[in-house]
Amino acid sequence: MRQLFAPGADALLRLALLAGAACLAALPVVGAGLVRSSYVTGVGVAPAQPVPFSHKHHAGELKIDCRYCHTTVETQATAGIPPTHTCMTCHSQIWSGSEMLEPVRASYAKDQPLVWTRLNKLPGYVYYNHAVHVTNGIGCSTCHGSVTDMQLTYRANAFEMSFCLDCHRNPEKYVRPKDQILNMSWSPPANQATLGPELVRQYHIRGGERLTECGICHR
């Protein structure tokens, strides 16, 4: 009698089943990879800015203090984006004819702020406070990376909830002494295991369940 299916049909069916199973297994893997990729998180991608400002040059090579521009980082929730006037404190005197700085001068002349492309964004329901962190042992570079090495500024970390919780669950791994807060190349010293808990005590950080309460970040 005739066969309903040719001998090759089984190979095709198995291939189709395997392909289907592989696709099904690949779907979550690809999805999980995609949401963690720079394409979605923007980590390491320097967007175009009105002026190609270099943190490496200003903060790294010229050693201008972070707080010279980000004035409110130790006192307020936001660190503060400097107004054009801050730029002009120097650039009214040096590189005052530079073509690259034309938008800065125009902004100053028209009294209209420069519109920077924002890098680090948190959702509206996250209440983050810079002052609380930098005055309690968390340095700039823990979140923003080694900014003094960035020719053009980019996002160093995807601010996903797991990133915040890493530290909120184990603050002793990340706290630094007061004089290291602005050190952009800080890495945990060899004795962090003993130093960390000591610092946590000094800063009066209540770790564990207190720092992981929902209401600490979400109100």
Add this chain to the structure above:
Amino acid sequence: MSGTVTPLPARAGLLGAREDFASIGRAVTGASAHTRSRAWWIAFAAACGLLGVFAVTLAWLLLNGVGIWHNNNPVVWALDIVAYDWWIGIACGALLTSASLRLTGAAWRSGIDRIAETTAILAAAAAALYPIIHLGRPWVFYWTLPYPNTLALWPQFRSPLVWDAVDIISFLGVCLGLWYVGLLPDLASLRDRAFEAVLTEAEERGRSRRLTLLKAQVYGILALGWRGASTHWERWLLATRTLSALALVLVVSLQTGASVMLAGTVLPGWHDTLLPVTFLAASLLSGVGVTAALTVLVRRALGLEALITERHIALMARLMLALGLASAYCYATEIFSSLLHGDAYDRAVLVRRLSGSHAWAFWIIVVFALLPVQLFWFAPFRRSGLVVALVGVAAAIGSFGDHFMLLIVTLSHDFLPSSAHPYSMGAWGLATLAGSIGLFLALLLLGLRTLPMVSITETRRFAERHPDGRPSGERAPTLAETAEARLWGISAEFDDAGALAAAVKAMKERDLGARIETYGPVPMRRAADILGRPAGILQFLALGAALAGGTAFMAMCLYATGFDYVFDVGGRPLFSWQAFLVPSMSFGTLCGGLTTVLALLFQNRLPRLNHPAFAIPGFTKASEDRFFLALEAAGPRFDPARIEQALARLPDGRPLMVRRVPL
């Protein structure tokens, strides 16, 4: 009496007197022709209209949120959860019916089990949408499942939201597994009838139409190359029983889990210790009610009066009566115990249920679920299909009243006068319900048109062999054709499982250099026994997988809540193992069910679309009314002429036809 799974003395009114293997197959596979009518199209258009209502409602829901259902404090669970519980109750009741009838070996499951399983799947499909759409943000429904996420969080395993997600996935998995495994031999029948149509067309017109061939091939792929070998049948019987046992555990866990969930709250009226039993009885009543109504519908609409008999209908009616009485007992006990030893709040809930603003819900239970079944004390009502169908639908309506009363009347007023607020059903809530009914009906109508709604295999357990022992009409390949070709083996055709078994016995005693296998339309227990190929350890694999899956899920919950994501929820203990038991049980049965299906397919080496056995002349009859003995060449002692001689000299019962099968 031959060719039956278990020898039965008589048909006992469960099968028409003139039915045989072939006529049963023809009746079921040809039943879909009855749906090519205007009535079907009108019903389908109506169901699609309801589906359209569903689509509009869901669009409005996505735009506006769950507020369109009038959910608010204190009635946070309104029609969405009522409808979900109602649908899953129907699904559980129907699945429990099918599973327990199979496990107890009740003969009258023949006409009913497929319909019950289909009811369970369709009701579960309608239910499955609710846990998703009742979320504030349905597009992130996967947040209810544990997966490696960027939030560094686990789902809250103490929450019924997670239970529902795991439960419904497990229910659909186990239920689909049971339904599909049961369907495999029937799909093979559909494939073979369609293939016969292809061959007839090819003979008449020179070549067959592409669409006819495509239909046969689609059924062929769905049947996964089922060919009815004796060992396959033995494993199939074991697999369906294993799946039934898992379904039984799952349903009991699901329904009692729902009452545990209610008991986990502090609301009055949700703490009666009889509540799990009340849930099970009410769910069974509604499930059997819908199954009975659909049984009557299938019987009438598909012209299957000979396969679904009056006795089936009458037995369903008796079952409904018993369950109605059990339900009435549960309600009465609840009321009685509230009056006897309930506190003031408990009694207040009772008074609100019986005479509050939503008292109609209670009286719907009485009028639709508890009273109509009392008709079945009288035989004439039990025999009337119309009455049974109407009472079945009424039981389902009564069950809706039950879920409404239990959730909404209780929620609308707790201990504090300040937290009592009235609730009224909105048009959108009712539209969502109507839409989910539309989904159920549309899928049902499609099923009626394409799939066998009565299990051919189960019905054949009562049938005898074909009374007319003609050999199949196909021309045998002559020696000239096969002499040169390599032989796969020799086949012998029988019309009787007894003769087949005798032939197997005779052939097995001789060393013919051949591997013996038998193929037939029903399980061939005697042939399988003689061949000595046991069905294997499928049930232990399933048990192992179920235990491992359940333990793994429980371990995951304990690790998550006790170590990795320690979180104080109103002072509840870290290791709330009682709360984790419900999803762990569900997940365990899902693992067991999947293992059973995969093990069945693997042990049977399926899917196998192209197999030498399909080349046996007239093999399409192996799914109808013929039994084939195949002696596959295996070893140097294989000699076709000697085997043909041996077959011709069988002591009792010569084969209808002996053929050489080329490779």
